[in-house]
Amino acid sequence: MKAAVLTIGDELMIGQVVDSNSTWIASWLDKNGWKVTRKIGVRDDVAHIVEGITLCHEVADLVITTGGLGPTKDDLTKEALCEYFECGKVWHEETWQRVVKIMERFNRAPSELHKQQCYMPELAQVIPNDQGSAPGLFFHQDDKYLISVPGVPHEMRHLLSEKINHLIPAGDAVEHRFIRTCGEGETFIADMITDIEATLPSNIKLAYLPSFSQVTLRLTGYGPDQKAIMDTLSEQINSRLGNLVYGLGNITFSQAIGELLRKNNHTIGVAESCTAGYISHLITTASGSSDYFIGAVIPYAYRAKTSELEISEQTLLKYGAVSQEVVTQMAENVRQKLDVTWSLASSGIAGPTGGTQEKPVGTIWIACSGPDGTKSKLLRLTRDRISNIEYTAIAALVLLRKCMLGIEE
């Protein structure tokens, strides 16, 4: 059963907004056994939207469109749907009542724009949206399905997963296995499992998904009765890759780190300068992280390094804030201050300004302190400011994992 996703909006086509909606929709379809074979993005233009729907339906029985259902003039999806399905628009009283209620909550009267939003394509089944004013639209014609949802992410997710899921037939059998690694590149990992990869049957695919300091391997099996062979292959790869593997399945790196800490009843604290909260943010993306994450200090300014973490002014002057000495003291002092088993620290120049000849932009020290002492590492990054920050935070967690497991660099 094949599906396609159409994203609508000029903001996506001029590159102003990252399209995370089609990612979520594709993942939702995949979990439900629908194979997404085409994604298309078009502008806020009726002809382009109709063209997009046509190209999607050419290869797919189920098409999901997102965006262009709002109240403003650039929202043209309903016009396009009327043109594609050759139907008119009709007043939808229920939507109007919802809009009136929402506006009452804000002590406001609905406007002309709100009124226009209540006309719907007459061939559509209107799906009430509990989280916003624009409802979803559902079309079913000649065994083909089209679902149109707003572009506001949480409204889109709400409509698909709670209101529309039972309207479409279940898809084909598909099985995924994920083997998640950190600390090595994809070529290195591919080389380690060349022989296993050579034995894969034609209906099982292996993909490498690299990201900062991580490579996720994804096995996908098409067709029924794949469970046993998928488990075997996953286990073969897992044991070959050894302690490069931080987890299997849908676990995130932060959750894997959290499980290691929780298992040992260990706690963690952080002292971050250049990452300024991003290490702590990553750790706390895992629900339940209050079991082990005690807290953090972000001594961004020189004076905060002294007042909050007792880094001596002499050390700061002698070595500079971006140095092995300072990052080591940061890790050790925050470990003591917060009374935690493990601590992480960062200090560096994220850029684009602040570099010197001796310490160019991208010079970043990280450290991990624990029961057996402190390890530090120098990173020399060449990315943009935000990527440098994100990379550093992940590298710090990779270092923590190595220290916790006693893996040598």
Added chain:
Amino acid sequence: MKAAVLTIGDELMIGQVVDSNSTWIASWLDKNGWKVTRKIGVRDDVAHIVEGITLCHEVADLVITTGGLGPTKDDLTKEALCEYFECGKVWHEETWQRVVKIMERFNRAPSELHKQQCYMPELAQVIPNDQGSAPGLFFHQDDKYLISVPGVPHEMRHLLSEKINHLIPAGDAVEHRFIRTCGEGETFIADMITDIEATLPSNIKLAYLPSFSQVTLRLTGYGPDQKAIMDTLSEQINSRLGNLVYGLGNITFSQAIGELLRKNNHTIGVAESCTAGYISHLITTASGSSDYFIGAVIPYAYRAKTSELEISEQTLLKYGAVSQEVVTQMAENVRQKLDVTWSLASSGIAGPTGGTQEKPVGTIWIACSGPDGTKSKLLRLTRDRISNIEYTAIAALVLLRKCMLGIEE
């Protein structure tokens, strides 16, 4: 001059990875005057890739593909390009020499996979990639251009902006103006400027781009000599929306907050519990934020709230950590502790666990303390954990801006 972007990879089609590449490419094309009229995403499948190229070239003179150029078996873009352009592959010695050099740096010998990566479509101009092993490919036939770059974001950006930019002709004239607002929804804002919107000429478009607590208005003018009228329209909208506007042009919300602080020689510190570093991260996404951001304390555990921020145990027991009393004390104490002009604080239940009947998931207090006292605000959010964290951090910055400018809630 029309362009199209083709993204290649199963990981995008099963929704495992967010496609930020096509966003960057679209923005890069747009800046260079190329109008992106179609985006397509396909799987790691030669036939699908060829189909994707065909659908792109149907509407565009310039096609950029990203992904599928790596060394592993799921990387099939080069096969597809050979099929599309009806050509074979040839050994590319320069790429081989680069691979050998890269491997030497890691003290490793190149593998069979590395060797295979050095065969290139013979009709392609090979563009050396200084940041990775897979080069870019450039095709020019019958006034049509195709550029193929790797999917690793920083390699892709490097190749397009530094190696390939001069190979394609300049595009058409296009002008954008951005008016960035915070604190109100898109319908409210659209209602405020209905009359201005009604006067727009047909070659100027207005779009509303809503995100958490923010709406960016984008004016786009097509054709030459649009500068003057675009400036006039932008100024009309700007003055109508008044202090909802935090900035014009490419400024981010964090940069706008930073400029307000810098202008007044003010400083800021943060005490974050449930946002656990994300407010500090947002503030420091702005380069040069060390001019005003002194630091933060993240007292995630109860005991850290007491030891690091002197929140009394009695207050914590009486009101709970998620309360107006505690968030107010957090803001006031961190302001004093870090000796800053302004401070922000957050305390709440980001979810999905930790909620109670009285304080369900999404109950989050934020506070801002400054020269004229402390203001606090209760948020009742219904999103997922990470969205709740992100929303709260932005809401805290919106509150800070209101306090700094003396805007009443």
